[in-house]
Amino acid sequence: MNLMKKILVVISTMAFTLNITYSQGGSNYSIFGFGDIDVNPTSSYDGLAGTSIAFPLPHSINPINPAVLSKSEKTRLLSGYRFNQHLIEDNKSNILFQNNGQISSLSTLFVIDTSKGITATFGFNPYTSVKYLVRVPIDFSFEDMEITGRTDYQGQGGITMAYLGGSAIVLSNLSVGALAFATFGIINSSITTSLYESHAYTTTNKINNKFNGYGFRFGALYEPKDNLFLGAYIEKHSKLEFEEEITYGADLISDSTFTQNNEIFLPGSFGFGASYLLGKFRFGGDYKIYNLKDMDFNKGPNTEYRNMQVISIAVSRLGNTSINAQYLDKITYNFGLGYKELYYKINGVDINEIYGSFGLNLPLTESAIIDASFTLGRRGSSDDKLVQELFGRLTIDISIGETWFKPFKREY
Numbered sequence: 001m002n003l004m005k006k007i008l009v010v011i012s013t014m015a016f017t018l019n020i021t022y023s024q025g026g027s028n029y030s031i032f033g034f035g036d037i038d039v040n041p042t043s044s045y046d047g048l049a050g051t052s053i054a055f056p057l058p059h060s061i062n063p064i065n066p067a068v069l070s071k072s073e074k075t076r077l078l079s080g081y082r083f084n085q086h087l088i089e090d091n092k093s094n095i096l097f098q099n100n101g102q103i104s105s106l107s108t109l110f111v112i113d114t115s116k117g118i119t120a121t122f123g124f125n126p127y128t129s130v131k132y133l134v135r136v137p138i139d140f141s142f143e144d145m146e147i148t149g150r151t152d153y154q155g156q157g158g159i160t161m162a163y164l165g166g167s168a169i170v171l172s173n174l175s176v177g178a179l180a181f182a183t184f185g186i187i188n189s190s191i192t193t194s195l196y197e198s199h200a201y202t203t204t205n206k207i208n209n210k211f212n213g214y215g216f217r218f219g220a221l222y223e224p225k226d227n228l229f230l231g232a233y234i235e236k237h238s239k240l241e242f243e244e245e246i247t248y249g250a251d252l253i254s255d256s257t258f259t260q261n262n263e264i265f266l267p268g269s270f271g272f273g274a275s276y277l278l279g280k281f282r283f284g285g286d287y288k289i290y291n292l293k294d295m296d297f298n299k300g301p302n303t304e305y306r307n308m309q310v311i312s313i314a315v316s317r318l319g320n321t322s323i324n325a326q327y328l329d330k331i332t333y334n335f336g337l338g339y340k341e342l343y344y345k346i347n348g349v350d351i352n353e354i355y356g357s358f359g360l361n362l363p364l365t366e367s368a369i370i371d372a373s374f375t376l377g378r379r380g381s382s383d384d385k386l387v388q389e390l391f392g393r394l395t396i397d398i399s400i401g402e403t404w405f406k407p408f409k410r411e412y
Contacts, residue, residue: 026084026100026131027389029351029380032344033298034266035130035158035187037290039064039310039340042105043080043397047359047373048284048314049336053273054221054231055284055314059332059361059369059399061109063125063163065219065233065273066177070117070167072109074367074401078123080104084131087390091382100131104395111403117169121179122162129158130187138195149195159185159211173223183213183240183266203250213240213266227277229284237266267291271310280320285313292343300346308343312336319361332361334373342379346386353379355391371397 030036040046044060052064056071061078082104088096107123138149165179190206215237222230241263249255268291275284290308299305314336320329340353355377362370375393382388 026086026098026129026133027379027391028088028132028134028387029342029344029389030130031132031153031155031189031298032300032303033292033295033305034128035155037128037308037343038126039288040395041125042078042107043371043373043395044334044359044361046375046393046395047334047336047357047371048316049312049338049355049357049375050288050310051273051275051284051286051312051314051336053219053233053271053286053288054229055273055275055282055286055316056221056229057316057332057361059401060371060397061105061107061121061123061399063107063121063123063165063179063217064271065221065231066121066165066167066179066217067175067219067221067231067233068167069109069119069121069177070169070175070221072111072119073114074403075111076109076399076401078108078397078399079106080371080395080397082393082395085392088387089382089390090387091385098131098133102126102129105397117167117175119168119177120166122164125161125163127159127161127183128185130155130189132156138193145197147195147197149193149197149200151194152192153190154192155187155189157185157187157209159183159187163217165217167219175221177219177221179217181215181217183211183215183237185211187211201250203248205249206247208245208247209242210245211240211242214238215266215268229275230272231274232270232272234268234270236268239263240266264295264297267295280318282316282318283314284316285311287311290343295343302347304345304348305343306341306345306350309341310338311340312338319363330363334359334361338377349381349383349386351380351386353377367402368398368400371395371399 040050041063042060044057045052056068062068083101085099105125110120112118132155134153136151140147161181161183163179163181167177169175187209192204194202217235219233243261245259247255247257271288273286288310293307295305317333319332336357338355342351355375357375359373373395379389
């Protein structure tokens with residue numbers, strides 16, 4: 001049995017004690033497949049529970065449906081940070097706290113012609129994230145000896161998406177957009193076993209996976225009547241190549257390392273959404289599906305993959321853009337609710353997630369904006385030797401926008 005299968009046997013049954021607090025970790029369910037798939041690229045859309053397919057926001061950059069970029073009015077540079085807090089509980093009421101932070105987005109949008117919706121964009125977004133840290137106590141008898149110790153299971157890393165694309169208005173009420181992207185990243189996992197005996201030694205087994213691939217995303221945004229938007233996107237990936245390096249080591253012997261090259265298909269996705277502007281309020285909803293049922297990567301013995309489905313609804317109270325407005329009236333307030341059918345079943349149990357979000361768009365100056373969003377949700381179940389996770393996510397984006405390409409009169 002190789003290293004990853006050993007990890008998955010333990011995590012799939014989730015039979016561990018959760019009475020120790022760790023600082024760096026995340027969702028234990030992120031051990032499966034490529035980890036957690038990121039469906040909310042920026043803070044503004046995170047505050048809308050990820051509702052983004054047909055939800056134009058003048059101050060954000062939307063790589064989910066690139067056709068929405070045609071509604072942007074300013075060239076913009078955006079950078080963000082995300083902090084995650086998890087509270088994990090088993091059916092014995094043992095509790096574990098884990099947290100982590102990372103850069104969530106770095107992107108640029110160039111608005112070339114607002115009348116024709118011509119834009120260009122490039123940037124980096126996390127596509128998947130792996131963050132888990134589990135400690136399993138060891139306690140058994142062997143030849144009249146009581147053996148105690150622990151085994152630590154740890155994983156971190158993920159896949160990043162670097163994209164380049166743009167949008168244009170092709171008809172008076174129809175916009176299209178496209179992105180080409182490269183996917184790359186590293187996922188590390190390890191098992192460290194330590195026995196609390198004078199004659200014992202520590203063993204550590206590691207897996208290092210390096211990924212690279214590419215793909216594309218197409219989107220459309222249709223406005224059948226004023227203030228009503230309908231949108232859709234489709235995403236396809238090429239083969240994802242990866243190099244797997246496996247290392248077996250211990251205190252008293254030299255490490256042994258084996259390397260092999262593999263390739264798999266990274267499944268694609270599609271989705272559609274709608275939004276409607278009524279006065280100062282924009283209402284919207286999305287449906288996304290990720291085709292993961294046939295994926296065969298990091299699959300546990302008690303795990304079954306399925307397609308991941310994401311449903312979200314949201315409302316945004318748009319801020320007043322008048323220079324004379326009160327500051328509280330200039331703030332945009334976002335609210336959202338979401339539901340995910342995650343792409344795995346463990347011990348025959350569907351692992352689902354439900355969450356709510358709240359966000360603020362805070363103008364600093366005419367061109368600088370801070371977006372802050374907070375998401376609170378629940379994942380999994382503490383029944384059938386599984387764990388339930390309560391999670392909170394704080395995302396903050398800072399962006400600067402200017403009008404770069406402004407028409408002017410020419411004299412001849």
